[in-house]
Amino acid sequence: MKKTLVFLLLCCTLAALFAQEEEFEAGRGSRVAWARLKFRVTGYNPNGNVALGWFYHPTGDVRMVDWLRANTDINIKEEWNIVDVARLDQMCEFPMLFLSGKGSIDLNAKEKRNLREYILRGGFLFVDDCVALRQPKEDIFFTSVNNLVREILPEVELKKLPLSHPVFHCYYDIKRWTHMQGVDNGLWGAWYKGRLIMLTNSSDLHCAWTGFHFTQAQRKAAFQIAANIYVYVMAN
Amino acid sequence: MNPAEIVWNFPGGATAFGIAAGAALVLAALLYCFTLRKLKLRQRLLLGALRLALLLALLALLGNPRREEIREYVNEKTVRLGVVFDVSSSMCANGLLGSSRLADSLRQFEEAARPEGKVEYRYFTIGERLEPAASAESIRPLAGAPSKRTVFTNLLDSLRDGAALFDSQNLDAVVVFTDGVDTSDAQPAPALSALAGSRPQYRIVPAVTELAMHKFLEFRKVEAPARAVQNATVPVDIAASYSNLTGSDKVELAITDDRGNELFRAEGKRNGAGGGMMFRAELTMDAPGLRRYTAALLLNGRKHRETVWCLETVKRNRKRILLYQGTHDWAARFLKNAVASENRSELEVRRFNAELPNNNFPSDRELAEYDVVILLNLNRKQCVGGLEKSLHEYLKAGGGVIFVTGNPVIAGEYANSPLEMLLPVEFSPNLNRSDRKHALTSQFRREIRNYHRGVNGGAEQRFLRAQEFSYKPTRLKEFTLTPAGEAGPMFRLPGGGEIRPGFLDCAKVDAVKPGAQALAFYKDEKGAEHIILAVQRFGRGRSVVLATDPLWRWKLSLPSDRRDSEIFWENLLSFAGDAGKLGDQPWTLGESQPVAGKPLKLRLSQPEVPADCTVSCEKESWSLTFQPVSGKAGLWESSFTPARPGIYRLRSGDGAVRDFTVAADRGNRELDAPAPNLFLLRQFGALDNCRVLAPAEKLDLSDFTALKGETLTERIVRPLWPTGTLLALLLALYCCELILRRIFKLV
Numbered sequence: 016m017k018k019t020l021v022f023l024l025l026c027c028t029l030a031a032l033f034a035q036e037e038e039f040e041a042g043r044g045s046r047v048a049w050a051r052l053k054f055r056v057t058g059y060n061p062n063g064n065v066a067l068g069w070f071y072h073p074t075g076d077v078r079m080v081d082w083l084r085a086n087t088d089i090n091i092k093e094e095w096n097i098v099d100v101a102r103l104d105q106m107c108e109f110p111m112l113f114l115s116g117k118g119s120i121d122l123n124a125k126e127k128r129n130l131r132e133y134i135l136r137g138g139f140l141f142v143d144d145c146v147a148l149r150q151p152k153e154d155i156f157f158t159s160v161n162n163l164v165r166e167i168l169p170e171v172e173l174k175k176l177p178l179s180h181p182v183f184h185c186y187y188d189i190k191r192w193t194h195m196q197g198v199d200n201g202l203w204g205a206w207y208k209g210r211l212i213m214l215t216n217s218s219d220l221h222c223a224w225t226g227f228h229f230t231q232a233q234r235k236a237a238f239q240i241a242a243n244i245y246v247y248v249m250a251n
Numbered sequence: 252m253n254p255a256e257i258v259w260n261f262p263g264g265a266t267a268f269g270i271a272a273g274a275a276l277v278l279a280a281l282l283y284c285f286t287l288r289k290l291k292l293r294q295r296l297l298l299g300a301l302r303l304a305l306l307l308a309l310l311a312l313l314g315n316p317r318r319e320e321i322r323e324y325v326n327e328k329t330v331r332l333g334v335v336f337d338v339s340s341s342m343c344a345n346g347l348l349g350s351s352r353l354a355d356s357l358r359q360f361e362e363a364a365r366p367e368g369k370v371e372y373r374y375f376t377i378g379e380r381l382e383p384a385a386s387a388e389s390i391r392p393l394a395g396a397p398s399k400r401t402v403f404t405n406l407l408d409s410l411r412d413g414a415a416l417f418d419s420q421n422l423d424a425v426v427v428f429t430d431g432v433d434t435s436d437a438q439p440a441p442a443l444s445a446l447a448g449s450r451p452q453y454r455i456v457p458a459v460t461e462l463a464m465h466k467f468l469e470f471r472k473v474e475a476p477a478r479a480v481q482n483a484t485v486p487v488d489i490a491a492s493y494s495n496l497t498g499s500d501k502v503e504l505a506i507t508d509d510r511g512n513e514l515f516r517a518e519g520k521r522n523g524a525g526g527g528m529m530f531r532a533e534l535t536m537d538a539p540g541l542r543r544y545t546a547a548l549l550l551n552g553r554k555h556r557e558t559v560w561c562l563e564t565v566k567r568n569r570k571r572i573l574l575y576q577g578t579h580d581w582a583a584r585f586l587k588n589a590v591a592s593e594n595r596s597e598l599e600v601r602r603f604n605a606e607l608p609n610n611n612f613p614s615d616r617e618l619a620e621y622d623v624v625i626l627l628n629l630n631r632k633q634c635v636g637g638l639e640k641s642l643h644e645y646l647k648a649g650g651g652v653i654f655v656t657g658n659p660v661i662a663g664e665y666a667n668s669p670l671e672m673l674l675p676v677e678f679s680p681n682l683n684r685s686d687r688k689h690a691l692t693s694q695f696r697r698e699i700r701n702y703h704r705g706v707n708g709g710a711e712q713r714f715l716r717a718q719e720f721s722y723k724p725t726r727l728k729e730f731t732l733t734p735a736g737e738a739g740p741m742f743r744l745p746g747g748g749e750i751r752p753g754f755l756d757c758a759k760v761d762a763v764k765p766g767a768q769a770l771a772f773y774k775d776e777k778g779a780e781h782i783i784l785a786v787q788r789f790g791r792g793r794s795v796v797l798a799t800d801p802l803w804r805w806k807l808s809l810p811s812d813r814r815d816s817e818i819f820w821e822n823l824l825s826f827a828g829d830a831g832k833l834g835d836q837p838w839t840l841g842e843s844q845p846v847a848g849k850p851l852k853l854r855l856s857q858p859e860v861p862a863d864c865t866v867s868c869e870k871e872s873w874s875l876t877f878q879p880v881s882g883k884a885g886l887w888e889s890s891f892t893p894a895r896p897g898i899y900r901l902r903s904g905d906g907a908v909r910d911f912t913v914a915a916d917r918g919n920r921e922l923d924a925p926a927p928n929l930f931l932l933r934q935f936g937a938l939d940n941c942r943v944l945a946p947a948e949k950l951d952l953s954d955f956t957a958l959k960g961e962t963l964t965e966r967i968v969r970p971l972w973p974t975g976t977l978l979a980l981l982l983a984l985y986c987c988e989l990i991l992r993r994i995f996k997l998v
Contacts, residue, residue, distance in 0.1 A: 042578065042630055043578055043628070043658065044576065044577065044578035044579065044580035044582075044627070044628035044656075044658065045580050045581065045582065045628065045657055045658065045756065045800040045801055045803075046657075046658075046755070046756055046800070047581060050722075053719070070715055070719075072706055072711060073695070073711055073714055073715060073718075074699050074706045074707070074711060077692065077695065077696060077699070081696075087579060088578040088579055089578070089579050090578065090658070092689065093689055093692055093693065093696075094689030094691075094692045095689075095692050095695075095714075095718065096718070096722050097715075097718050097719055097721075097722060098722055102724075104724045104808075105722055105724055107804075107807040107808055108724055108725060108804065108807070110581045110584070110585075110803060110807065132810070132811055133807075135811035136806065136807050136809065136810075136811045137584070137585055137588055137803070137806055137807060138807060139584075209591070210588060210591075225706060226706070227706075246579050248584065249579050249580060249581050249583060249584055250579070250583040250584060250587070250600050250602075251583075251584060251587070
């Protein structure tokens with residue numbers, strides 16, 4: 016009797032789960048997924064160890080995906096993916112790649128070509144400088160990515176976005192830029208032949224997604240600005 | 252008459268009658284063998300005989316003997332036989348051996364075995380029409396030398412009209428001598444139907460005498476749009492037919508514009524001495540305006556035939572495209588980039604927003620300003636506020652609608668909806684299950700669930716290690732083109748090559764509607780084909796369904812120097828958006844190749860009565876008056892007889908223009924293609940009441956003897972003797988027996 020009840024309960028749960036999945040799809044557009052770009056960095060050497068700085072806290076990405084699923088109609092899948100900058104075929108499966116890192120981005124010639132080709136094909140980079148607690152404030156990663164883009168696309172135009180820019184108002188109405196930690200450079204955009212190809216910031220939004228010591232308001236602001244960035248880039 | 256027979260039908264036949272007679276004898280004997288009173292033998296015998304006679308007479312009555320006689324009467328009838336001779340030029344021209352087809356047919360008729368009995372012949376000739384003739388001897392070729400006479404054979408129309416005439420004259424059979432050459436534009440179906448429904452039996456005797464060779468090369472049709480958008484590439488299909496060409500004859504088609512520039516030249520591919528050939532040219536429209544094009548068929552480098560048509564190039568304004576999306580989608584970014592790179596269109600992106608007026612969908616007036624509306628991932632419940640009605644009117648007025656979704660849940664909601672009525676497909680209402688959860692991420696989510704202000708470092712490490720090298724790129728599914736897709740311009744790259752989009756997700760389509768065209772499909776692992784791109788005309792506009800995701804993954808998968816994605820979208824948007832501007836050619840001609848001196852039917856399609864319509868040639872102009880075409884609203888008909896060859900221009904009151912060529916009366920068209928048309932004649936052989944003789948078969952008219960009279964059969968039955976007499980005999984025998992029994996004091 017007990018086994019039967021457990022079995023029935025399991026079936027009901029599975030059915031409910033599948034029903035929820037169908038409900039999620041019902042109001043959504045084309046499927047898309049989130050991906051973090053994997054690359055090398057230099058110039059960052061915590062505790063004497065050379066470390067890759069791309070991988071910190073997938074918790075933040077997953078929570079950002081959950082925020083998008085819960086608060087927008089974007090048909091973004093639950094999964095979190097890692098794609099390698101050395102693999103153009105992997106990169107080109109995602110219309111947007113999230114870069115988070117510490118230190119100076121370091122790509123070889125092939126990886127630079129891949130990144131350039133990815134951008135020329137229509138891809139977008141969302142770049143967020145990761146700040147380490149109890150480390151000096153720096154925006155090495157932010158600066159190095161901007162320089163890299165200038166190098167691979169000399170005609171690129173980089174400029175800081177004012178608060179009046181539509182990116183701050185396209186989904187949520189953001190009246191002020193909430194700087195989380197690190198060096199406050201605001202939000203910068205890169206345009207190539209009139210097309211927006213990258214948005215960078217050094218305010219460590221990603222850490223706020225993750226949680227840590229930030230207030231609820233800060234976390235919400237971080238989610239909102241990222242949601243605005245995602246929604247804005249989808250249409251521009 | 253058959254001699255009379257005596258028949259009877261006693262139950263059980265002769266055997267039973269014998270048994271019954273035997274039983275009657277025994278009964279009669281037993282009756283008077285043992286009596287209460289002693290009788291003499293003579294008395295017993297007498298009574299027994301009477302009783303036996305009675306019983307036998309009764310048996311005879313039961314057997315019903317009768318005399319049967321069959322008489323036949325033959326109803327002598329006169330066979331009415333119609334004989335039709337084709338006397339057109341192809342029948343009268345001398346053959347290679349000197350004798351014409353008509354002469355051979357007359358001889359064949361003379362030598363044919365005739366039916367027995369009374370036969371009445373009725374003679375007819377077919378040339379331009381069916382006409383009665385007095386006798387076979389009076390049938391002669393039509394006056395004039397065959398090569399100079401302009402005789403057209405209206406064989407099919409003559410047979411069609413003749414069927415009613417043959418019925419009215421009560422003809423039993425009709426024999427037709429013809430080579431099957433019909434130089435009118437009539438279709439066989441009316442003649443076939445008329446003959447099949449008529450009473451007479453038909454025999455068709457093909458006249459197959461070979462005539463002298465005459466090279467024939469002629470335009471059959473020119474298919475070109477009446478209007479095109481500036482810078483568009485327009486396909487022009489030209490069909491030509493030829494006969495009696497030798498292997499060394501070279502046929503070319505050259506197309507020039509009205510400035511004399513040669514735009515196209517190609518050699519025709521031939522198969523044998525006779526047949527048809529097709530040319531396909533692609534002309535690029537440059538400056539706006541009306542342009543006349545001339546196509547010339549060259550035979551061995553010399554111009555043999557020429558025809559003209561005109562095409563209006565419409566100025567290409569920048570197309571206005573509306574992308575109305577139900578949800579946020581990456582398609583907007585990629586479409587914007589595609590449209591911007593081509594720089595011929597403007598794309599406006601709007602998203603459904605219930606808080607804005609009309610849910611952020613344009614009003615009817617605003618909608619009319621757009622050339623194309625793309626509905627991207629629009630949920631069924633977002634089609635509110637008259638959106639479907641607006642789109643219906645928009646399409647009818649000439650707009651283009653492209654419905655894009657790769658989400659089967661969204662598409663399934665539209666099954667049997669008003670919006671689906673505008674689209675070329677029927678969606679499957681069966682919803683598809685989504686992807687299963689990603690196991691690793693789900694597991695990670697569970698492990699970090701309770702970590703709201705920090706991280707589960709261990710879980711993160713495990714997750715990273717598991718995910719770092721695990722990503723496998725997904726292979727995109729490729730479009731497979733239908734024959735319509737391959738033939739059309741949608742998937743063509745300039746300079747050659749084919750566009751093959753790739754996609755990941757697709758919605759389920761149950762069927763393509765009648766009248767719509769499927770351009771591409773996808774074959775899954777099980778081999779089932781799923782339609783993914785379909786188009787149709789709706790009113791004056793066009794609707795398209797792209798049942799896949801919006802193809803941005805395909806764009807990302809292509810090298811950046813490849814413009815396949817941009818060109819595909821440009822083609823798709825042009826297809827959807829240009830229809831309303833272009834429209835159909837309102838003028839149609841009754842003849843594909845008009846000839847001087849022959850009346851030409853003209854039809855004009857427009858809502859009101861045509862006014863100020865003219866036809867002109869060089870400096871002369873004539874006005875046209877129109878009558879409505881019965882049963883077809885908005886269609887008007889007029890007639891005009893071009894007096895001389897040349898290039899004519901039709902112009903309607905609201906500016907619709909068409910140029911056409913009138914050829915000189917070239918002489919006898921029949922001698923251009925003199926081979927007997929056995930294919931046409933064999934179609935008549937398929938009728939139940941028609942037989943086509945084989946070319947070498949002798950004509951035997953005695954077959955029709957069977958039609959000459961009816962045999963009537965009469966069956967006369969008389970009883971062998973009158974029933975009343977037999978009954979009287981029975982009564983008499985019984986009475987005698989009773990009397991004798993009284994005399995012999997038995998009773």
